[in-house]
Amino acid sequence: MTAAVVEHQRAGIRALAGRIGLxxxxxxxxxxxxxxxxxxxxxxxxxxxxxxxxxHKLGLDLGPVPHHPQGENTxxxxxxxxxxxxxxxxxxxxxxxxxxQGVFGNPxxxxxxxxxxxxxxxxxxxxxxxxxxxxxxxxxxxxAFIGGLLTTLLVYAMSRDGGRTEVVTLVLTGIAxxxxxxAGLAFLMFLGDTQAREExxxxxxxxxxxxxxxxxxxxxPMAAVGLGAALFxxxxxxxxxxxxxxxxxxxxxxxxxxxxxIVVVAVLTAxxxxxxxxxxxxxxxxxxxxxxxxxxxxxxxxxxxxxxxAVLLVLADLWARTLIAYADLPIGMLTxxxxxPFFFWLIRRARRTAGGWA
Amino acid sequence: xxxxxxLLSARGVGVRYDDNPILSDVDVDIRGGELVVLVGPNGAGKxxxxxxxxxxxxxxVGGVSLDDKPLPAYxxxxxxxxxxxxxxxxxxxxGFRVREVVQMGRSxxxxxxxxxxxxxxxxxxxxxxxxxEFAARLYPTLSGGEQARTSFARLLAQETPVxxxxxxxxxxxxxxxxxxxxxxxxxxxxxxxVVVVLHDLSLAxxxxxxxxxxxHGRVCANGVPRDVLTSELLTEVYEHPxxxxxxxxxxxxVPVRTRAVESHAGEEVRCATPWPHA
Numbered sequence: 001m002t003a004a005v006v007e008h009q010r011a012g013i014r015a016l017a018g019r020i021g022l023x024x025x026x027x028x029x030x031x032x033x034x035x036x037x038x039x040x041x042x043x044x045x046x047x048x049x050x051x052x053x054x055x056h057k058l059g060l061d062l063g064p065v066p067h068h069p070q071g072e073n074t075x076x077x078x079x080x081x082x083x084x085x086x087x088x089x090x091x092x093x094x095x096x097x098x099x100x101q102g103v104f105g106n107p108x109x110x111x112x113x114x115x116x117x118x119x120x121x122x123x124x125x126x127x128x129x130x131x132x133x134x135x136x137x138x139x140x141x142x143x144a145f146i147g148g149l150l151t152t153l154l155v156y157a158m159s160r161d162g163g164r165t166e167v168v169t170l171v172l173t174g175i176a177x178x179x180x181x182x183a184g185l186a187f188l189m190f191l192g193d194t195q196a197r198e199e200x201x202x203x204x205x206x207x208x209x210x211x212x213x214x215x216x217x218x219x220x221p222m223a224a225v226g227l228g229a230a231l232f233x234x235x236x237x238x239x240x241x242x243x244x245x246x247x248x249x250x251x252x253x254x255x256x257x258x259x260x261x262i263v264v265v266a267v268l269t270a271x272x273x274x275x276x277x278x279x280x281x282x283x284x285x286x287x288x289x290x291x292x293x294x295x296x297x298x299x300x301x302x303x304x305x306x307x308x309x310a311v312l313l314v315l316a317d318l319w320a321r322t323l324i325a326y327a328d329l330p331i332g333m334l335t336x337x338x339x340x341p342f343f344f345w346l347i348r349r350a351r352r353t354a355g356g357w358a
Numbered sequence: 359x360x361x362x363x364x365l366l367s368a369r370g371v372g373v374r375y376d377d378n379p380i381l382s383d384v385d386v387d388i389r390g391g392e393l394v395v396l397v398g399p400n401g402a403g404k405x406x407x408x409x410x411x412x413x414x415x416x417x418x419v420g421g422v423s424l425d426d427k428p429l430p431a432y433x434x435x436x437x438x439x440x441x442x443x444x445x446x447x448x449x450x451x452x453g454f455r456v457r458e459v460v461q462m463g464r465s466x467x468x469x470x471x472x473x474x475x476x477x478x479x480x481x482x483x484x485x486x487x488x489x490x491e492f493a494a495r496l497y498p499t500l501s502g503g504e505q506a507r508t509s510f511a512r513l514l515a516q517e518t519p520v521x522x523x524x525x526x527x528x529x530x531x532x533x534x535x536x537x538x539x540x541x542x543x544x545x546x547x548x549x550x551x552v553v554v555v556l557h558d559l560s561l562a563x564x565x566x567x568x569x570x571x572x573x574h575g576r577v578c579a580n581g582v583p584r585d586v587l588t589s590e591l592l593t594e595v596y597e598h599p600x601x602x603x604x605x606x607x608x609x610x611x612v613p614v615r616t617r618a619v620e621s622h623a624g625e626e627v628r629c630a631t632p633w634p635h636a
Binding site: 105245 | 412436438443445454455477
């Protein structure tokens with residue numbers, strides 16, 4: 001008995017060490033990739049100068065400043081807002097994916113696949129076409145949030161049955177929602193002028209090009225609220241895995257938890273989509289990889305997904321803008337290029353293993 | 359603790375789905391310290407009654423009170439500290455390990471003084487439900503019986519004064535059927551109110567303090583096993599001839615198998631006269 005307790009305490013310590021190790025490792029990876037990505041591009045700035053520039057801005061006279069006359073400007077006007085935006089969007093998308101999978105009890109749920117991103121996109125395109133400015137810079141974000149929320153509620157209402165969501169139902173619901181949303185987008189493009197059309201096309205492809213501090217100022221608070229709420233909800237999401245009835249039996253107010261989580265998913269998706277457009281599959285790939293490493297417990301899954309998503313998108317964006325010289329590939333295209341086959345592999349695997357699929 | 363009235367009491371409970379009566383006029387009391395078994399043929403309303411008692415199903419008429427307080431007045435977490443439920447089917451959406459699933463049973467006690475007991479209670483529950491040997495395995499890879507035992511361990515870990523089990527023995531082998539019901543019995547002896555839905559009437563006879571028999575959504579008998587499990591009543595309720603045998607003090611409920619007798623007779627003939635085409 002005592003031996004078992006000691007053994008279990010050891011296991012607990014190991015789990016804690018693993019937790020700190022994973023989150024610490026991902027944090028270090030994030031910092032390194034941020035510095036590295038900020039320094040790379042048409043004008044290369046060595047990492048030491050990137051760090052030096054940041055430290056000087058913070059009032060610390062440490063390290064070298066960029067030697068190139070345009071270095072400082074490039075970093076602060078173009079690169080930093082862009083890499084910070086990439087990190088925020090990646091964290092939001094991956095966290096939204098993890099939450100959604102928990103709520104649907106289904107590892108295939110993801111804002112992009114399900115069509116929530118598309119719903120948010122339609123709302124944002126409406127803002128672009130009709131040149132709505134009722135809330136200044138925030139207009140797009142607010143509308144994207146409302147569009148995302150409505151779509152999530154719709155998908156949720158349509159695809160749930162008896163407390164669980166079947167894989168097939170979910171994917172088909174996603175197809176239906178995406179179809180309607182792309183019809184809406186097409187109509188809006190038809191309505192809009194050439195400039196609005198171009199903006200919408202860029203948006204659909206997803207791009208971090210043109211990120212500005214002004215936009216970061218909108219996305220950052222939304223991301224902070226969404227990620228904070230996600231961390232708060234995480235422990236209870238584990239219990240939803242038991243199914244609705246059993247979750248209620250262990251004291252979860254299932255309906256309330258689910259509605260709260262859906263609102264949080266909409267906030268996170270809107271934050272990511274508002275200025276960066278549709279970047280799909282991040283919310284699918286990242287939580288899945290984390291689950292393979294760290295297991296399905298949401299206490300670790302949610303923060304690790306946030307960090308992992310940030311790292312992934314910072315690096316993917318670096319790739320998108322440096323792969324071809326003087327060209328900025330749409331990042332949504334790249335994530336879909338990698339995410340699509342991954343999704344397919346997941347479906348194949350789901351068919352083989354009886355790993356708790358609905 | 360020293361209460362005399364029933365812990366769980368259903369009064370005039372009726373449930374209708376689309377005008378089909380599933381349960382009508384059900385009055386049931388369950389006291390602390392007793393193990394009550396619900397029996398009855400398929401579709402008699404056993405699982406529905408358990409759902410009503412657990413607070414999952416809102417009865418169309420009537421109501422259930424737990425500890426003299428109506429079920430709808432309980433918050434989810436408060437109710438989870440009073441009653442635990444093991445469902446007939448246990449799914450799990452993600453690949454959690456068995457130990458993690460058992461720990462989920464402790465969640466109603468998080469941020470209370472009883473949280474300090476988590477480690478001990480989880481270990482003990484796993485021993486009592488005999489799941490220690492596969493504690494580190496992934497729940498979705500377990501067999502049906504092992505999943506049922508894991509759910510039972512989770513139920514025990516919840517440490518509630520009311521335990522409800524819906525056909526907990528359906529997927530279990532003989533040894534674990536006996537050990538599960540023995541543990542449920544000892545929980546009742548320690549003061550818990552235990553409600554179990556069972557199909558195996560001999561098991562019900564062996565472990566029940568009281569048997570509530572349902573037929574067509576109504577209670578048709580309610581009493582000690584010897585009074586309820588009679589050949590006449592069972593034959594009528596199950597619409598099949600049933601024999602009740604008293605074997606060394608234990609009641610054995612056996613269906614009368616006419617077909618089995620026929621084939622047995624055929625075998626005898628075959629042995630007496632060699633098969634012509636052989």
